[in-house]
Amino acid sequence: MSDMLLKVENLEVQFRSGSTLTKAVNGVSFSLNRKENIGIVGESGSGKSVTATSLLRLIPDPPGKITGGKIIFEDKDLLKLSDKAMRKIRGNEISMIFQDPSTSLNPVYTVGNQIVESIETHQHLNRKEAKEKAVHMLELVGIPEARKRFSMYPHEFSGGMRQRVMIAIALACNPKLLIADEPTTALDVTVQAQILNLMKDLQHSIDTSIIMITHDLGVIWESCDKVLVMYAGNVVESGTVQEIHDNPLHPYTWGLLDSQITESVSSEEELSTIPGSPPDLSLDISGCPFAARCPFAEEICLEKTPEMIEAAEGHFTACHFQTKEHRLDRKEAKVDDRSNIKS
Amino acid sequence: MTSIQAEEEIVKTMEDKRKKEQSLFRKLIKNRLAAFGLIVIFLLIITAIFAPLIATHDPNTMDVTKALLGVGEQGYLLGTDNFGRDIFSRIVYGSRISLIVGIAAVLFGAVIGSLLGVAAGYFGGKLDSVIMRFMDGLFAFPFILLAITLMTVLGQGLINVIIAIGIANVPGFARVVRGQxxxxxxxxxxxxxxxxxxxxxxxxxxxxxxxSLAPIIVYATMSVAGAIISEAALSFLGLGVQPPTASWGSILKDGKDFLVLNPNMATFSGLSILITVLSINLFGDGLRDALDPKMKV
Structure with missing residues (x-):
C-alpha cells in the first residue's frame, strides 16, 4: 500500500442562499501521508472548516454543495461513494473533533453511553465489551476515575474534560485520519497545551494522521509536519512547517505571523493587524483575493489571479512577486504602501 | 499526585451535588397550583381504576320511581337522573371514559403527529412541504368540527371517539415537534x-x-385536557360513546333538558369536566415551568 493516505484535488464547495452563490472553497489541493500531520491556518471565513467538513461530506446540503474536485482517501474517491459506504468511513476511518466541546456532546446521555454508541456503530462488540473499551478510552485520554466518570453526564464535566471525551469518542475506532477543527479554540489557555499534548501522545499510540485546523500558528509549529495557509477559499501558501516557519513567502502569511502576540511585543506597542477584512465570497473576485489588503499589491494583482508555483523546494505559494527569480522584501511590509490601490 | 486528588474531589462533589439537585418532582410540588392539579389528577385516576368500589349504585340501573331525586335523597349522594340512575355513580364511571379517551387519543395523536413532525423537520425539503401543507389543511378545520366529521364517518363507539380526537390532535403535535x-x-x-x-x-x-421531548410532554399534557373536553362535547352532541354508557358529556346532555326540574345532573357532570380540565392545565403549566431551564430562578 502506498504511503499516501489522503489526496485532495481542486476541491470546490459552494453555498447557495436565494440567488447568491458563495464560493467558500475554491480549488483546494493538498495531500497527506500516513502518520503525517497537516495544519490548515487562515482567518475566519477562509474556508478551512468547510474544507475539513467536506472531507467527511458533512456539508449541510442544501445550501452547501461540493461542486468539483476529488477527495482520494486510500484508493477511494470519497465524493463517489454511496451514502452507506460513506457512513462506514465516518467515525471509523476518518473522525472529527469539533471546536466547542460544550455543545458537541448530547446532554441527555451519559458520556460513557456516547462512546459506546460510537463503538457499536462500527465494531461488532457486545454491550459489555463495548463498555470496557469505552472505559479504556476514557483512561487513555487521561480522565481519572474513568469508571465513575463513565456514567456521568456532559454537564458534569469541565470544558477540557469534555474535549478529552470528544477525543475518546473520535479515536474509539482507531481512525486513520483525525480531523481536528479548532480543538483548542474554546478552551482555557492552560488547558489548550494539555489537549494538544494528549493528541500528540495518542497519535503515536494509534498511528493516525491529523488535519489540524486552527488560526493559531503556534499550534501548527507545535504539532504539524505540513502547513496549508488559506485565504478566501484558496490556498495561498503551502509547505513544510520548517519552511513556512523559517522562510514564509506569501504576504498574507507574513500578516498572520506579524499578528501573533509574542513575548517581544511590549505592552506599549500597538498590536499588529492585517488591515481590512476578507473579501465577500459571493462576489466574483478578479485577480488575487488578497490584493485589496496586500501592502505589495500592484496593478497586475487586481487583473490576474496568481498561480500556485513552487517558489522554493517543496514550498508553494500563489503570489506574482514571489518566484524563484524574484523575491519581495518582507521588511517593506510594514510600510503602508497601499496608496496606489483602491480597495 | 495532587491533580488526581483534586480530580477525585471534583467527582465526589459532583456526586453530592447530584443528590442535592432538585428533582423535577420537587420543582413541581413547589408550585402550589401544579401540586393541586397533580393531586386532583391522581384522585381522578384512582377513581377511574376503582370505580366499581367507589360507586354506590350500578350506573346503568334505571328505576323510574326514583327519578330526579335531589342531593342526598334516599341515599343517592348527588341525586338521580331522569331515569332514576344514580348521578354520583354515573360520574364516577364517566371518569373512566374521560380518562381513557383523553389519554388514548392524545397518545394516538402524539405518536402519529410526532413521527410526521420529526420527518418533516429532519429531512426538510419537499417532504417537509407535503407533510406540513397537509397538516395545515387539517388545521384549517376547527378542531371540534373535524372530530364531528370524523365521528360521522367512523360511526359511534369508544374506539372511534379515540381515533377521531386522535386525528384531530395530529397536526398540533406535528407542528410542535417539527419546530423543536x-x-x-x-x-x-x-x-x-x-x-x-x-x-x-x-x-x-x-x-x-x-x-425535543420536553415541549412534547408539555403539549401532550395540555392536549389531554383538550381531548377530555372534545369527548364531552361529542357525547353532548350525541356523537360520543353509546348511550347507556355513562360519560360526562352525555350526562350533561341529558341534564340540559331538566335544568329547572333537577339542575344536579348538569351541574355535577359539568363541574367534573371543569375541575378535571382545570387541574390538567394547571399541572401542564407547572410542568412547563419545571422543564424549561430558562425559568429556573
Whole structure:
C-alpha cells in the first residue's frame, strides 16, 4: 500500500442562499501521508472548516454543495461513494473533533453511553465489551476515575474534560485520519497545551494522521509536519512547517505571523493587524483575493489571479512577486504602501 | 499526585451535588397550583381504576320511581337522573371514559403527529412541504368540527371517539415537534453524531427526539385536557360513546333538558369536566415551568 493516505484535488464547495452563490472553497489541493500531520491556518471565513467538513461530506446540503474536485482517501474517491459506504468511513476511518466541546456532546446521555454508541456503530462488540473499551478510552485520554466518570453526564464535566471525551469518542475506532477543527479554540489557555499534548501522545499510540485546523500558528509549529495557509477559499501558501516557519513567502502569511502576540511585543506597542477584512465570497473576485489588503499589491494583482508555483523546494505559494527569480522584501511590509490601490 | 486528588474531589462533589439537585418532582410540588392539579389528577385516576368500589349504585340501573331525586335523597349522594340512575355513580364511571379517551387519543395523536413532525423537520425539503401543507389543511378545520366529521364517518363507539380526537390532535403535535426538531437538528452534537457515521434512524430516535421531548410532554399534557373536553362535547352532541354508557358529556346532555326540574345532573357532570380540565392545565403549566431551564430562578 502506498504511503499516501489522503489526496485532495481542486476541491470546490459552494453555498447557495436565494440567488447568491458563495464560493467558500475554491480549488483546494493538498495531500497527506500516513502518520503525517497537516495544519490548515487562515482567518475566519477562509474556508478551512468547510474544507475539513467536506472531507467527511458533512456539508449541510442544501445550501452547501461540493461542486468539483476529488477527495482520494486510500484508493477511494470519497465524493463517489454511496451514502452507506460513506457512513462506514465516518467515525471509523476518518473522525472529527469539533471546536466547542460544550455543545458537541448530547446532554441527555451519559458520556460513557456516547462512546459506546460510537463503538457499536462500527465494531461488532457486545454491550459489555463495548463498555470496557469505552472505559479504556476514557483512561487513555487521561480522565481519572474513568469508571465513575463513565456514567456521568456532559454537564458534569469541565470544558477540557469534555474535549478529552470528544477525543475518546473520535479515536474509539482507531481512525486513520483525525480531523481536528479548532480543538483548542474554546478552551482555557492552560488547558489548550494539555489537549494538544494528549493528541500528540495518542497519535503515536494509534498511528493516525491529523488535519489540524486552527488560526493559531503556534499550534501548527507545535504539532504539524505540513502547513496549508488559506485565504478566501484558496490556498495561498503551502509547505513544510520548517519552511513556512523559517522562510514564509506569501504576504498574507507574513500578516498572520506579524499578528501573533509574542513575548517581544511590549505592552506599549500597538498590536499588529492585517488591515481590512476578507473579501465577500459571493462576489466574483478578479485577480488575487488578497490584493485589496496586500501592502505589495500592484496593478497586475487586481487583473490576474496568481498561480500556485513552487517558489522554493517543496514550498508553494500563489503570489506574482514571489518566484524563484524574484523575491519581495518582507521588511517593506510594514510600510503602508497601499496608496496606489483602491480597495 | 495532587491533580488526581483534586480530580477525585471534583467527582465526589459532583456526586453530592447530584443528590442535592432538585428533582423535577420537587420543582413541581413547589408550585402550589401544579401540586393541586397533580393531586386532583391522581384522585381522578384512582377513581377511574376503582370505580366499581367507589360507586354506590350500578350506573346503568334505571328505576323510574326514583327519578330526579335531589342531593342526598334516599341515599343517592348527588341525586338521580331522569331515569332514576344514580348521578354520583354515573360520574364516577364517566371518569373512566374521560380518562381513557383523553389519554388514548392524545397518545394516538402524539405518536402519529410526532413521527410526521420529526420527518418533516429532519429531512426538510419537499417532504417537509407535503407533510406540513397537509397538516395545515387539517388545521384549517376547527378542531371540534373535524372530530364531528370524523365521528360521522367512523360511526359511534369508544374506539372511534379515540381515533377521531386522535386525528384531530395530529397536526398540533406535528407542528410542535417539527419546530423543536428544526432547532435540535442544528445542534453540534447532531453533527458530531453524523461525523461518527450514525444512520438517520439512530440520529432521529436517539438524539433528535430525546432532546425535543420536553415541549412534547408539555403539549401532550395540555392536549389531554383538550381531548377530555372534545369527548364531552361529542357525547353532548350525541356523537360520543353509546348511550347507556355513562360519560360526562352525555350526562350533561341529558341534564340540559331538566335544568329547572333537577339542575344536579348538569351541574355535577359539568363541574367534573371543569375541575378535571382545570387541574390538567394547571399541572401542564407547572410542568412547563419545571422543564424549561430558562425559568429556573
Amino acid at each position: 426538531v428544526l432547532g435540535v437538528k442544528e445542534s453540534e452534537f447532531i453533527e458530531v453524531t453524523r461525523s461518527l457515521g450514525a444512520k438517520h434512524r439512530r440520529i432521529i430516535f436517539q438524539h433528535v427526539l430525546p432532546n
